[in-house]
Amino acid sequence: MGHATPRTMMTEDGRVVTLRTLEQSDAETVLEYLAEEAVSSPHAVTQPDEVETDPEKEREWIRSRAEAAGELALGAFDEHGTCIGTLTFTTYRQRRVRHRGQFGIGVRKAWRSQGIGRAMIESMLDWARDHEYIEVVSLGVFHTNKRAIELYRSLGFQEEARRREFFRTDHPGGEVEYADDVLMTLRVKPRATTTHSNR
Numbered sequence: 001m002g003h004a005t006p007r008t009m010m011t012e013d014g015r016v017v018t019l020r021t022l023e024q025s026d027a028e029t030v031l032e033y034l035a036e037e038a039v040s041s042p043h044a045v046t047q048p049d050e051v052e053t054d055p056e057k058e059r060e061w062i063r064s065r066a067e068a069a070g071e072l073a074l075g076a077f078d079e080h081g082t083c084i085g086t087l088t089f090t091t092y093r094q095r096r097v098r099h100r101g102q103f104g105i106g107v108r109k110a111w112r113s114q115g116i117g118r119a120m121i122e123s124m125l126d127w128a129r130d131h132e133y134i135e136v137v138s139l140g141v142f143h144t145n146k147r148a149i150e151l152y153r154s155l156g157f158q159e160e161a162r163r164r165e166f167f168r169t170d171h172p173g174g175e176v177e178y179a180d181d182v183l184m185t186l187r188v189k190p191r192a193t194t195t196h197s198n199r
Helices: 024-040 055-067 114-130 146-155
Strands: 007-010 016-021 072-078 081-089 098-107 136-142 158-170 174-186
Touching: 016 114, 024 072, 024 081, 055 072, 072 114, 081 114, 081 146, 098 114, 098 146, 114 136, 114 146, 136 146, 136 158, 146 174
Parallel strands: 098 136
Antiparallel strands: 007 016, 016 072, 072 081, 081 098, 136 174, 158 174
């Protein structure tokens, strides 16, 4: 089941934040956060007009994440219960590739650079290490997002591959900007013992 151990942290400026698995009752505050993130982050893949707005659909999405064996949906909440960040992790369904999973993460603009992103990733990594079959955690990041790349490297992630000009941003006035997708990975369990067939 996709449930991480709840934890409380203190931000660098002294605010208390709770990290826990999302619950269906969080749907409205999560949607509010996602709408702001789509506007405020230059590295958000989902654009403002693509953000989900139906609380019922969001509740169903949260429920399905909680019931899926290889998926996790974490939220960061301030002292008032307002969502200030999320991390979602998913694996593949097929047995040959389900040992690998990928996560996406975001933090509300007013709460960035306070250690919340690092804390959410560490919580997810603890969950992945305890998971039955997850061995490798990966992520994709804009090559222009230098701060995030530094964070991931500090946690042990290494660049594994790069998809050139994977992201395309259409700016007002007709300007188009491309960015590479940098795939970074971290092994959270030792490789299984391998056997080789005789040829």
